[in-house]
Amino acid sequence: MSGPDIGYEAVFHALPGAVALLTRDLVYADANEAFLSMSGRTREQVIGRYVFDVFPDNPSDPAATGMRNLYASLRRVADSGEPDTMALQRYDVEYPDRPGVWEERYWSPVNVPVLAPDGTVALLLHRVEEVTELIRARGGRPGGGDRAQVLEAELYTRARELQEVNERLRQAHAREREVALHLQEAMLPAPRPLVHHRAAVRYRPAVGALNVCGDWYDLVDLPSGGRTAVAVGDVVGHGLRAAGVMGQLRSALSAASRVADGPAQALEVLGLYARSVDGAESTTAASVFIDWNAHTLTYSSAGHPPPVLRHPDGTVTYLDQATDPPLGARPVHAARPQAHTAFAEGSVLVLYTDGLIERRREDIDTGLARLAASVTRHGAADDPDQLADALLTELIAPAGLTDDTALIVILL
Structure with missing residues (x-):
């Protein structure tokens, strides 16, 4: 038996609590009667x-910061796609029929994203509970008078303290993000020409203050000649700690690749090293050795999304035949698999981290298909920089990255 046909617009307007819908540009799309009242x-x-x-x-009152705090909260929700419960806020509301006359009000807001089918933020749901009367706690009620004034003073003090704590946290997160980004720039290698072919690398930080600095890339011509090692990796976690772990693992894999027989052995060495690094467990990585003379790719993956190979005819192959668990996932050491595939001149190899393809509430296969289609459309260009920029432009969600992203594009 099917359920009733529910008119959710009517439900929205009948809600006893005050709610409004805002666009991503913070324009009111709708508001229920309780909000308007x-x-x-x-x-x-x-x-x-x-x-x-x-x-x-x-x-006229610099202490009235409610709207500025609300703006910061709404932007966080729009950019991150995560709900945000605000501390008690003081708002000075202007009387609509008395310009320049303001009333001191106290509201407790919650802001929630409304997601589109593709997982992006379409609207912002803004719910407000007014507590002005509680703050004012007028006399004449049981326990009124002086007790009410004490209660008002205490609640106001607590509200201001919460605002100050929120602001300090915001500033601390902003500082951590800035330091982490500088650390990331210092530890990721500067792009330099390869001996054989051209490559483009990109790193894009997430929009959130903490969601940054777990990903890395590396590419280097090997000393044996005629081969290039390419790798990407993703440390679990964010912020300064993840950036520090990232730097250690990237350097370790880069060094191991220079002496290893192939990518599987390089990842085995990295896995052993990762056991001694706090925070390195469950890191994912993918490594590809390019043999320019034999026109072959040898690859191995530690739980990482598969690299993509675009052939000159526009077809796409996922390098997914040598996938193993992430670093530190096994209790004992075991040899990692590797696989080989041939490539023709004019092919394009793309390595990336999961921030490029993953969306909330979406199967990863959908993201992989979206990447393959984009590589097919744009991969005919003979400029890897153009392809890298096109992939980022087309694949990053309108709400921005919720996870940092590393990308390598190599014209084979």
Whole structure:
């Protein structure tokens, strides 16, 4: 038996709590009657207008920071796709019929993303609970008078303290992001020409303050001559700690590749080393050795998404025949597999980290198919830099990266 046909628009407007829908540009798309009643605004005064044109900060009171804090929260939700519960906020609300006259109000907001079918953020749901009367706690009630004034003072103090804590956390996260990005730039190798063919590398940090600096890339012509080792990796975790682990593992794999017989042996050495590095467990990595003379690719993967090979006729092959668990996943050491495939001149090899293909609530095969289609469309160009930029432009979601992304494109 099927359930009732529910009109969710009617449900939205019947909600007893105050809720509004905002676009990603922070324009009101809709608001229920409870929100309009609480804010003292008509539908015409709200819908289709920018949120801070409807509710600006009080220009005469620097302590009125509610709107600035709300802006930061809404942007975090739009960029990250994650809900954000705000601390108690003070808002000075201008009377719509009395310009320049402001009323001190206290609201407790929650902001939630509304996702489109592709996992991107389509709208922002803004729910507000007003606690102004609780803060004011007027006298005349049981325990009123002085007790009410004490309660008001305590609640106001706690609200300001929470605001200050939130601001300190935001500043700390911003500083960590800046330091981590500088550390990332210092540890990733500067792009340099290969002996045989051209390559392009890209690193894009995530939009969030902490979601940065776990990914790396490396490519180097090997001393044996006629071969190039290419690798990408992804450390679990974010921030400065992940950046430090990334630097150790990238250097270790780069060194191992110079003396190993092939990528499987290089990843075996990296796996043994990773056991001694705190935070390295479950790191994924993929390594490809290019033999320019034999026109072959030898590859191995430690739990990493498969590299992509575009053939001159536009068809795409996933290098997925030598996949093993991530680093540190096995309790005992075991040899890692590797596989070989031939390539024709004019082919394109693409290595990447999962930030390029993964979307929330989407199967990874969908992301892999999206990558293959994009490589097919743009891979005929003889400029790897153009292809790298096209892939990033086409594959990064409109909401921005929620995980950092490393990318290597090599024209074979």
